[in-house]
Amino acid sequence: MGYFDIPVEHVYGQHVILDYLASKTICSDDLVVVSPDIGGVARARAFAKRLSNAPLAIVDKRSHAHNVAEVMNLIGDVKGKIAIMVDDMIDTAGTIAKGAVLLHEEGG
Numbered sequence: 001m002g003y004f005d006i007p008v009e010h011v012y013g014q015h016v017i018l019d020y021l022a023s024k025t026i027c028s029d030d031l032v033v034v035s036p037d038i039g040g041v042a043r044a045r046a047f048a049k050r051l052s053n054a055p056l057a058i059v060d061k062r063s064h065a066h067n068v069a070e071v072m073n074l075i076g077d078v079k080g081k082i083a084i085m086v087d088d089m090i091d092t093a094g095t096i097a098k099g100a101v102l103l104h105e106e107g108g
């Protein structure tokens with residue numbers, strides 16, 4: 001698969017998380033799935049569809065100039081909801097942590 005010269009199987013963990021959330025019997029009206037950046041929208045949307053078609057919200061990070069702090073805006077409504085952020089990887093955890101702060105500020 002690109003970077004390897006041996007056979008590689010891509011193992012998805014999504015069904016484990018979906019089973020866990022199903023075990024919590026949370027009404028889908030109380031959920032919102034959040035993409036922590038624009039690049040993850042398709043992934044988060046696919047996850048939301050599998051979660052009883054839960055609504056979607058998106059964190060839009062913008063930096064208006066080099067070395068200027070990012071401005072984070074939320075597209076969608078998380079107020080009073082259980083927000084589930086979906087991303088493909090964590091490195092420094094900056095993306096997911098800043099996203100969580102924003103969701104909290106927005107009432108999620």
Ligand SMILES: O=P(O)(O)OC[C@H]1O[C@H](OP(=O)(O)OP(=O)(O)O)[C@H](O)[C@@H]1O
Pocket residue numbers: 036037038039040087088089090091092093094095096
């Ligand atoms: O834990 P962190 O250090 O924040 O890194 C993880 C983030 O980096 C990647 O996104 P990227 O910044 O490449 O943006 P993209 O997915 O929109 O291309 C990845 O999709 C995560 O969102």
